[in-house]
Amino acid sequence: MMTEISLNVLDVAQNSVKANASLVEVSVIADTNANKLTIKIDDNGCGMTEEQVSQVCDPFFTTRTTRKVGLGVPFFKEAAENTDGSFEIKSKVGEGTQVTAIFTLDHIDRMPLGDMSSTMHSLITLNKNIDFVYTYTVNDRSFKLDTRELREILGDVPFDVPEVSAYIMDFLRSNKAEVDEDLIF
Amino acid sequence: MKSLEELRAIREKMQGQVGLRDEDDNVTRVVVGMATCGIAAGARPVLNAFVEGVAEKGIGDKVMVTQTGCIGMCKYEPIVEIMEPGKDKVTYVKMTAEKAKEVIDRHLIRGQVVSDYTIS
Numbered sequence A: 001m002m003t004e005i006s007l008n009v010l011d012v013a014q015n016s017v018k019a020n021a022s023l024v025e026v027s028v029i030a031d032t033n034a035n036k037l038t039i040k041i042d043d044n045g046c047g048m049t050e051e052q053v054s055q056v057c058d059p060f061f062t063t064r065t066t067r068k069v070g071l072g073v074p075f076f077k078e079a080a081e082n083t084d085g086s087f088e089i090k091s092k093v094g095e096g097t098q099v100t101a102i103f104t105l106d107h108i109d110r111m112p113l114g115d116m117s118s119t120m121h122s123l124i125t126l127n128k129n130i131d132f133v134y135t136y137t138v139n140d141r142s143f144k145l146d147t148r149e150l151r152e153i154l155g156d157v158p159f160d161v162p163e164v165s166a167y168i169m170d171f172l173r174s175n176k177a178e179v180d181e182d183l184i185f
Numbered sequence B: 001m002k003s004l005e006e007l008r009a010i011r012e013k014m015q016g017q018v019g020l021r022d023e024d025d026n027v028t029r030v031v032v033g034m035a036t037c038g039i040a041a042g043a044r045p046v047l048n049a050f051v052e053g054v055a056e057k058g059i060g061d062k063v064m065v066t067q068t069g070c071i072g073m074c075k076y077e078p079i080v081e082i083m084e085p086g087k088d089k090v091t092y093v094k095m096t097a098e099k100a101k102e103v104i105d106r107h108l109i110r111g112q113v114v115s116d117y118t119i120s
Helices: A005-018 A050-055 A072-081 A116-126 A147-154 A162-180 B005-014 B036-041 B043-056 B097-109
Strands: A023-031 A036-043 A086-092 A096-104 A131-138 A141-146 B028-033 B063-068 B080-083 B090-092
Touching: A005 A023, A005 A036, A005 A072, A005 A096, A005 A116, A005 B036, A023 A116, A050 A086, A072 A086, A072 A096, A072 B036, A116 A131, A116 A162, A116 B043, A116 B063, A131 A147, A131 A162, A141 A147, A141 A162, A147 B005, A162 B005, A162 B043, B028 B036, B028 B043, B036 B043, B043 B063, B043 B097, B080 B097, B090 B097
Parallel strands: A023 A131, B028 B063
Antiparallel strands: A023 A036, A036 A096, A086 A096, A131 A141, B028 B080, B080 B090
16 A cells, blocks of 8 residues: 555556656646546556556556566555546557546545655656656646756756756745645645 | 746756766666555655765765666565675665665765665
8 A cells, every 4th residue: 555646656657667658747636626636647658458458457467577466556546446536547559558546635535645746756867768747736726847848958967966856856846835835635 | 936947057057067977887776676565665765865865975976876676575675775886786675764874874985784774
């Protein structure tokens, strides 16, 4: 069991990394009127066959060989469904995969969103060959981080140089705080 | 809103002074297990502690922090492997951010394996 939604995101996004995606889009959309928290992870990786998609929510299915269980996707699904939410995974071989989890915002069993900024920071700085587009939306306020824009500015300076890494963290944290406006998810 | 302008300033400052990291075979690799088991056990704060600690101590030219998947010892997660060139791999188990700081000071900087936290 994960303790934060953001840890599920970190884990499920690793699947996109392993699928050799070059672009991963992560969206967090909190809508207090609709009482929903939507998390989307879209990638352009290798995708899955229909058969694999039907198996991926089964904890006893995994492609790995180091152990016999694959809990990443089942955890995420369970976390969303426990809040009367929904979970959907769509995939096409050669095109990519879209994972959408919808949580009921005020449900007692909804785990906290957690530290999304750390999750995105880890994903961005550790996967140098993958571009990420992260959007964080609360009602009508929103911010976006597109690593392709960062790369354009930075040229050959990598993301893991301490100054750049710190800037990315600061960008994620301070913009999230502004968008949140004291609402806590 | 924080803007990308600040990043441009960092880029200007960094220009020309980004020393290329040593050749790969001279670099110590710190590998953090980041599969479901690792993440659920608390690998993210451990990873962050290594990334921040290495930057803080200014040893980023000699040490590279990376991630890996599950290595099959899920019950010992968070697991961190340290591979120094020419030496045997050291595997730290049940790591925390606190222990990570200690490993940076003692192992990465002073070269002493912190055997309390290794798996034997």
